[in-house]
Each structure stands twice: as structure tokens, then as C-alpha cells.
Amino acid sequence: MDFILASVIDGLLLGFVYGVAAMGLTLIWGVMNVINLSHGPIIALGMFGVYLIFGAFSLNPYVAILIVAVLGLVLGVAIYYVAVQRVINAPHLSTLLATFSVNMIIIGLGTAIFSASPRNVEFSLGSLTLGPITLLGTRVVAAFAAMLVAGALYLFLYRTRYGRYIRAVANNRDAAELMGVPSNRILALSFGLGTMLAAIAGGLIATFFPFTILAGGAYELKSFVIGVLGGLGNPIGALFGGLILGVLEGIIPTFMPTTWVPVVEFLLFVLILLVRPQGLFGAKS
Amino acid sequence: MSENKVAAPAKKLRFMPQLAGRPYLGLSLTLAVIVIMILWPLVTGKDITRETVFTILLSVTLASSLNILLGYTGYVSFGHVVFFGLGGYVGFYLLAIQGWSLWMAMLAGGLSSALLAYLLGRAILRLRGAYFALATIGINEAMRAFINNFKPFGGPIGMTLNFQVYRDYGGASQALWMVFYTMGALTLLAVTVSFFVRTSKFGLGLLAIREDEDAAEVMGVVAPKAKTWAYVLSAIFPGIIGVLFFFKNGSIEPAPAFRLHFSIETIVMVMLGGQGTVLGPVVGSGLYQGIRGYLLTSAIFKNIQLAVAGGLLLLIVLFVPDGVIGWLRHRFPFLRRVLQ
Amino acid sequence: MILQVEGVGKQFGGLQALLDVTFDLPAGQILGLIGPNGAGKTTLFNCINGVYAPSAGRVIFRGEDVTASKTYDMAHRGLARTHQIVRPLNELTVRENVTVGACFGREGHTLGKASQIADEVLAFVELSDRHDQLAGSLNVGQKKRLEMARALAAQPYLLLLDEVLAGLNPSEISRMVDIVKRIRDERSVTIIMIEHVMHAVMNVSDRIIVLDYGEQIAEGSPEEVANNPKVIEAYLGDPELAEQLLNE
Numbered sequence: 001m002d003f004i005l006a007s008v009i010d011g012l013l014l015g016f017v018y019g020v021a022a023m024g025l026t027l028i029w030g031v032m033n034v035i036n037l038s039h040g041p042i043i044a045l046g047m048f049g050v051y052l053i054f055g056a057f058s059l060n061p062y063v064a065i066l067i068v069a070v071l072g073l074v075l076g077v078a079i080y081y082v083a084v085q086r087v088i089n090a091p092h093l094s095t096l097l098a099t100f101s102v103n104m105i106i107i108g109l110g111t112a113i114f115s116a117s118p119r120n121v122e123f124s125l126g127s128l129t130l131g132p133i134t135l136l137g138t139r140v141v142a143a144f145a146a147m148l149v150a151g152a153l154y155l156f157l158y159r160t161r162y163g164r165y166i167r168a169v170a171n172n173r174d175a176a177e178l179m180g181v182p183s184n185r186i187l188a189l190s191f192g193l194g195t196m197l198a199a200i201a202g203g204l205i206a207t208f209f210p211f212t213i214l215a216g217g218a219y220e221l222k223s224f225v226i227g228v229l230g231g232l233g234n235p236i237g238a239l240f241g242g243l244i245l246g247v248l249e250g251i252i253p254t255f256m257p258t259t260w261v262p263v264v265e266f267l268l269f270v271l272i273l274l275v276r277p278q279g280l281f282g283a284k285s
Numbered sequence: 286m287s288e289n290k291v292a293a294p295a296k297k298l299r300f301m302p303q304l305a306g307r308p309y310l311g312l313s314l315t316l317a318v319i320v321i322m323i324l325w326p327l328v329t330g331k332d333i334t335r336e337t338v339f340t341i342l343l344s345v346t347l348a349s350s351l352n353i354l355l356g357y358t359g360y361v362s363f364g365h366v367v368f369f370g371l372g373g374y375v376g377f378y379l380l381a382i383q384g385w386s387l388w389m390a391m392l393a394g395g396l397s398s399a400l401l402a403y404l405l406g407r408a409i410l411r412l413r414g415a416y417f418a419l420a421t422i423g424i425n426e427a428m429r430a431f432i433n434n435f436k437p438f439g440g441p442i443g444m445t446l447n448f449q450v451y452r453d454y455g456g457a458s459q460a461l462w463m464v465f466y467t468m469g470a471l472t473l474l475a476v477t478v479s480f481f482v483r484t485s486k487f488g489l490g491l492l493a494i495r496e497d498e499d500a501a502e503v504m505g506v507v508a509p510k511a512k513t514w515a516y517v518l519s520a521i522f523p524g525i526i527g528v529l530f531f532f533k534n535g536s537i538e539p540a541p542a543f544r545l546h547f548s549i550e551t552i553v554m555v556m557l558g559g560q561g562t563v564l565g566p567v568v569g570s571g572l573y574q575g576i577r578g579y580l581l582t583s584a585i586f587k588n589i590q591l592a593v594a595g596g597l598l599l600l601i602v603l604f605v606p607d608g609v610i611g612w613l614r615h616r617f618p619f620l621r622r623v624l625q
Numbered sequence: 626m627i628l629q630v631e632g633v634g635k636q637f638g639g640l641q642a643l644l645d646v647t648f649d650l651p652a653g654q655i656l657g658l659i660g661p662n663g664a665g666k667t668t669l670f671n672c673i674n675g676v677y678a679p680s681a682g683r684v685i686f687r688g689e690d691v692t693a694s695k696t697y698d699m700a701h702r703g704l705a706r707t708h709q710i711v712r713p714l715n716e717l718t719v720r721e722n723v724t725v726g727a728c729f730g731r732e733g734h735t736l737g738k739a740s741q742i743a744d745e746v747l748a749f750v751e752l753s754d755r756h757d758q759l760a761g762s763l764n765v766g767q768k769k770r771l772e773m774a775r776a777l778a779a780q781p782y783l784l785l786l787d788e789v790l791a792g793l794n795p796s797e798i799s800r801m802v803d804i805v806k807r808i809r810d811e812r813s814v815t816i817i818m819i820e821h822v823m824h825a826v827m828n829v830s831d832r833i834i835v836l837d838y839g840e841q842i843a844e845g846s847p848e849e850v851a852n853n854p855k856v857i858e859a860y861l862g863d864p865e866l867a868e869q870l871l872n873e
Contacts, residue, residue: 097556108592260434266430274411503706504725
């Protein structure tokens with residue numbers, strides 16, 4: 001019983017971080033109906049960003065994540081203007097392939113520079129023991145950081161002018177434009193926010209898991225699952241979706257081999273697409 | 286109400302002289318290009334040429350099959366490699382464990398992929414746009430994860446072929462040539478099927494679905510049925526050549542069988558040549574493999590070949606979305622008769 | 626009776642888009658369907674041809690209950706329609722568009738026969754010279770005629786025309802009105818047409834039904850409807866149309 005409880009709590013902590021990554025994916029989908037296939041490599045860049053800044057300047061990883069977040073925002077805006085803007089109204093295949101080409105470029109350059117060998121950030125916050133449960137300090141902090149990020153995103157979307165603009169563009173781009181919202185810039189900002197969230201998630205993961213430049217792929221697929229679980233386009237739903245996935249990953253291995261986890265995850269993913277494509281928490285918030 | 290009964294959707298594939306100009310010219314041209322490719326290794330007499338051409342023929346077959354769904358019907362299947370992998374696994378199991386002949390194994394591989402497509406099709410083809418694309422990714426990943434755990438297929442280790450098996454086909458080196466010519470024949474067949482679909486009544490229904498599914502249904506196209514058959518048709522050849530590929534390879538494992546990247550490469554080939562045309566996937570596959578081969582061997586680009594390929598893809602998506610053949614057809618309308 | 630609509634209603638969430646619409650349509654008539662914007666006219670079409678399943682009532686087509694049939698079933702049974710906002714198959718040629726109608730409509734012709742029919746129908750709607758052009762490249766008036774040709778190529782018993790005159794200039798309108806009349810007279814197709822161009826609909830219709838807020842407020846000959854006080858009242862919310870109507 002204690003073992004299950006420990007797995008669940010561990011899963012929950014991880015779930016918050018998954019949630020942040022998925023929020024990035026789902027925010028972009030919600031605002032501009034684009035599935036960002038460069039999501040995974042950007043998560044990996046977040047990991048490497050923290051790794052490099054930590055290695056070069058011995059900066060606290062959490063400070064490094066702040067820098068990575070800003071870089072992630074800038075990178076996303078750049079990707080939007082270079083690769084996405086021109087095909088934003090084209091059929092889905094175009095945006096899928098445009099973002100996938102960004103994926104290839106990042107992975108191609110990344111492998112050339114960093115090779116595919118595993119890295120890890122040599123950083124520890126010890127561990128926290130609560131009765132029978134022992135939790136890794138970095139995971140606890142990551143979960144709190146993830147909650148903070150989710151809260152900040154919520155405040156940004158619902159309490160600021162640019163947040164309102166984003167929601168207006170997500171709701172109806174043409175109408176928003178008629179009301180004087182600079183829709184193209186808002187789309188660029190939204191894409192940037194989406195990649196920023198991906199980079200932050202990558203940075204947080206890097207504090208407790210080893211990784212390679214290809215590591216983002218697995219988290220990209222998880223983000224798809226979470227995004228669909230929570231309702232594509234619904235960032236808050238994505239956070240809950242992340243928690244559900246985290247708990248599932250914690251619980252499943254207690255009664256079947258770990259290798260069955262992805263089978264369950266992806267079957268659930270396809271099932272939800274078929275039965276409830278708007279997700280468990282509704283498609284757009 | 287007997288006069289209201291509708292003829293069953295095109296059982297007979299008829300060509301459409303009025304609609305397509307002189308279509309057989311286009312087919313002959315396409316097939317001629319492929320025949321020249323098949324004969325090329327005979328001319329050079331080198332094994333390396335044969336291997337290069339084999340890769341191109343494999344790509345042409347996959348791309349032409351995918352094109353039936355992607356180009357004609359307008360459904361983006363991102364996880365199409367699932368049919369290659371599943372067919373490959375079923376066939377390989379029958380070959381290696383049950384001792385079936387290659388031919389029967391190929392047939393079984395193709396049929397099992399077709400069956401999977403039929404069962405899946407009824408369910409996931411209801412999804413549109415990006416939702417369908419995501420579902421196909423999910424199915425491929427679920428299948429890979431499942432095979433990874435499936436003991437009869439060897440789990441994560443996969444299966445290997447006893448070397449003795451090649452003896453039935455005249456020894457290992459002879460078998461390689463036989464595999465090559467079989468691949469060539471299948472490519473010709475796949476492209477011919479693609480052509481007849483494109484120029485049939487069934488194909489016209491698919492094109493209508495691609496352009497506007499609801500309007501097509503209002504005009505009487507039974508979209509759920511047509512889409513499912515398009516999906517099935519696009520799954521058969523990948524299943525068959527999956528068996529052939531892994532027979533040649535001698536072993537099969539989950540990762541290479543269900544590699545998502547491979548799926549996306551196939552989409553790129555279709556796009557590069559021109560989706561929705563018969564010749565497009567052929568040209569696109571040749572170009573893609575040509576560029577890839579050059580980048581992999583060039584001193585400058587060798588290390589960053591993936592990034593360069595990504596850059597090229599981006600340029601195509603942004604500036605030549607109709608692909609080479611699409612662009613030519615658009616730019617020079619008189620070429621439409623030959624470039625199909 | 627080619628079509629019987631019995632107490633058809635349609636609800637979207639809390640909105641009652643159609644309420645208890647009932648009428649019979651004998652073969653060979655042109656029935657005009659008018660009413661202010663948002664009156665539920667297109668919703669009624671959608672309930673008849675299977676885009677929506679009605680929330681209440683029945684639709685009987687040529688003696689058979691076809692309530693909530695699929696759109697393609699309705700097409701096979703001999704019902705064709707045009708769309709208020711044209712829906713050409715943009716990347717196909719004009720002739721291919723029309724061939725789709727003939728191939729998959731009531732008769733389900735083979736390609737060869739279908740393209741013959743397409744040519745004949747294109748001549749009928751005066752689009753022959755455009756047959757090789759991509760449908761997406763036509764202008765609005767031509768696209769409207771293409772919609773019409775596609776529907777006709779199916780050789781339907783009943784044709785639903787949704788604002789085929791909207792957005793056309795006066796000369797195009799008279800050309801289209803002429804085509805509509807000829808469809809009934811030469812091809813013996815029964816027609817229901819939704820229309821806002823009053824003088825045209827009054828001119829071609831044998832009978833008119835007026836919808837307002839989803840309810841059937843009047844039915845009768847063009848003269849009867851034009852003089853019905855309830856109709857005039859309904860249109861007062863739409864001053865421009867009311868004025869037009871009063872001027873007739």
C-alpha cells in the first residue's frame with residue numbers, strides 16, 4: 001500500500017511537469033490550430049540550455065531555467081515568423097510538415113553539435129522523507145515550479161491585455177482583427193509562449209533525469225496524449241491531463257510490467273480521440 | 286423503388302478519356318521511368334547500384350500507396366508505417382517460425398495490413414484534419430509498444446531468420462537479386478493500382494471527398510465506405526513489402542519496423558513530387574533518396590544532413606506546396622496530358 | 626406527393642430553430658420558401674436532405690419515411706440540392722465537378738455516361754465554355770450555375786435550391802430564373818427554392834411558404850402570401866425587404 005502511495009505521489013509530481021510541456025503544445029493548437037511537431041526538440045533544447053548554463057557558469061539550475069524560458073520564447077517567435085506564418089491558413093498537412101522540418105533542423109544540428117550521448121545535470125537537493133515515502137528534492141521543486149508556471153500562465157491569459165488578445169484570436173481570428181487586435185503578432189506571441197513552456201518543462205526534467213538531444217521525442221508524444229486527454233486547446237485541461245498521465249505512469253508498473261505503460265497510454269489516447277475528441281475537460285477554455 | 290438503387294461503387298475500374306486527356310500515355314511514362322530504374326543495376330552490374338535502386342523502389346511503393354489516402358482522399362496518415370511494420374512482423378513470423386514460403390508470407394503480410402486498415406478505418410476515419418493525423422500516430426505508437434511486449438514475436442529483441450532459409454531461393458546472393466526483382470514488380474503493380482484508382486469513378490469520389498467531404502456526401506458519395514476502401518488500398522502494398530524488406534534484412538525489431546520518422550519521410554516524398562498525382566510519388570521518392578544519398582556522402586553536409594534535409598523540406602512546404610509535378614502541371618497546362 | 630413534411634422541428638441546445646413545419650409538395654411544382662434571415666429556411670433544407678436529423682416530426686419522400694437518412698442516401702433516392710454558400714470542388718475541373726453529381730446521384734452512372742451527362746447539363750446552364758477550367762477559378766455567378774449543374778446532373782426528382790440568386794446582378798438573375806423555370810418544364814424536376822429576391826420568387830413559384838422564427842406563418846399562392854398581414858409584419862423587422870415586398 002505504501003508502495004502504491006509512493007508511486008502515485010511520485011507520478012503526480014512528474015505529472016505537473018508533463019502538464020507544463022503539454023500546456024505549450026495545446027496553447028499553440030488552441031490559438032492557431034497548429035500541431036507543433038517541433039515540440040519535442042524544443043523540450044530537448046530546454047534540457048540542453050539548463051545543462052550548458054549550469055555547466056558553464058555554475059548557475060543555479062532554476063535561475064538557468066529562467067534564462068532558458070526567455071530563449072524559448074524568442075526561439076518560438078522566430079520559428080513562427082520563419083516557418084509557420086506563411087502556411088497558417090493552409091491545410092493541416094502544411095503546418096504539420098513545416099513544424100516537422102523545424103524538428104529535423106534542430107535534431108540535425110543538435111546531433112552534430114552534442115552527439116547523441118546522454119548527459120545529466122549534476123545537481124541535487126537531497127530528498128524529503130515523509131513517513132514511509134521518500135521524495136527526490138528536485139522533483140518536489142519541479143512540481144512546485146510547474147504549478148507556479150501554470151498559475152502565471154492562467155493570470156497572463158485572464159488578467160492581462162495580451163492574454164485577452166490571445167484568447168480573442170483563439171476564439172475568432174477575423175473578429176479579433178476587426179476589433180483592432182494585431183492578430184499576426186499575437187499568433188507569434190502565442191507560438192513563443194508555447195515553445196517557452198516546452199523549454200521550461202525540458203529544463204525542469206533535466207534537473208532529475210538524464211537526457212540526450214533525442215529525449216524530447218518521448219515527451220512530445222506524452223504531450224499529445226495529455227493534450228488530447230485534457231482537451232486540445234485547453235491549457236488548464238492539459239495540466240490535469242498531465243496529472244492523470246503521471247499517476248497512470250506511477251500506478252501501472254505496480255501491477256504489470258513497466259513496458260506496458262506506453263501500450264496503455266496510446267490506447268487511451270486513440271480511445272479518447274474516438275469517443276471524446278473534445279477531451280475530458282472540453283476543447284477550448 | 287428499384288429505380289433508386291444505386292450501382293455499387295466502381296467495381297470495374299474505368300478510365301475517363303474525357304476527364305483526363307490521354308491517361309495511358311501518363312501511365313506508360315511513369316511505368317517506363319520505373320522499368321529504367323529496375324534495369325539500371327543490370328547495366329552497371331554493381332551491387333551498390335542495386336541496393337540504391339531497391340531503396341528508391343521501396344520508397345516509390347510506399348509513397349504511391351500513401352498517396353491514395355493522402356493525395357487523393359486528403360487524409361493525412363502520419364503513422365502509415367504501422368502497416369509496413371505489422372505486415373512485416375506477421376510475414377516474418379510465418380517465414381521464420383512457421384516455415385511458410387516467402388510468397389505466402391508476403392500475401393499474409395499484405396492481408397493482415399489490409400485487415401487492420403479496414404478495422405481501424407471504420408473507427409478513425411471519422412476524425413478529420415489534425416485529429417486523424419494524431420490518431421494515426423497514436424495507433425503506430427500503441428502497436429509498437431504492444432509488439433515490444435508480445436512474446437510470440439520476440440518482444441523487444443524481435444526475430445531473426447535462419448540463414449538456411451535463403452538456400453530455398455538459390456543462396457544468399459541469388460536471393461538478393463530475386464528480392465530486388467520482386468520489389469520492382471510490386472512497384473510497377475502499386476503504381477498501376479494508383480493510376481487506376483486515380484482515373485476511376487471510385488477515385489473521382491475520393492477526390493470529391495478531399496475537396497469537400499460534406500458536399501461530396503450531399504452529391505451521393507458514400508464517404509465512410511469510400512474512405513475505408515482507400516485506407517485499405519493504401520495499406521496493402523506497405524504490408525507486402527514490409528515482409529520483403531525484413532526477409533532481405535534477415536531480422537526484425539520493433540524500433541525499425543514502426544519508426545515514425547520513416548512515415549514522415551514518406552509523406553515528404555509524396556509532397557516533394559506532388560500529392561494527388563500518379564507520377565508525383567515516383568519523382569518525389571527518386572529526388573528525396575537522391576538528395577539524401579548526396580547529403581550522406583558529401584563531406585560538407587554529412588554531419589548535418591538531417592538539418593539540411595529539414596531546411597529543404599521547409600522551403601518546399603513554404604514555396605512549392607504542390608510539389609514538382611503539381612508545379613509543372615500548373616505552370617504548363619499542356620503537360621497535364623502526360624504528367625498525371 | 627413527392628415530399629411530405631410532417632410536424633418537423635429542430636432544436637439546437639436551447640434554440641428552437643424550427644417548430645412544427647408541415648406541408649405537402651406535389652410533383653412538378655415550384656415551391657418558394659421565404660422568410661427573414663434566421664427564419665430557419667436552410668435548417669429546413671438540412672432536415673429534409675439529411676444534414677441534420679430533425680428533433681421532431683417526419684419527412685416522407687416519394688412515399689417512404691426518410692427521416693434522419695444520411696445525405697448520400699437522400700442523393701441516391703433522387704434528391705439534390707445547392708448550397709447558400711457555394712461549395713465547388715475547387716481543385717477539380719468544372720466538368721469533373723458535374724461528373725461527380727452524375728456518378729454518385731440517383732442513377733449512379735459509370736464515368737463515361739456521367740461525363741456525357743455532364744456535358745449536356747453544362748450546356749443547359751450555359752457553362753460549356755468553362756468545362757476545362759478549375760472550379761475554384763470561376764466567378765460567383767458561374768459558381769452558382771456550377772452548383773446547379775452538379776445538382777441537375779444527378780437527375781433528381783426533387784431539387785432544393787438555396788438562394789441561387791443571391792449575389793447575382795440583374796442580368797444574371799433573369800438568366801437564372803429562366804433556367805429554374807426550364808428545369809421544371811423541360812426536365813420535370815420538382816423544386817423548392819429559398820429566395821430573398823422577392824420579385825423573382827413571386828414570379829416563378831406556384832406556391833409559397835413563409836417561415837418566421839422557425840414557424841410556418843403563411844402558405845399559399847404568391848398573391849395570397851404577399852397580401853397576408855402576418856407576412857408583412859414578419860418582414861417589418863427587415864425594412865428593406867418589407868419595402869420590396871410592399872412594392873410588388
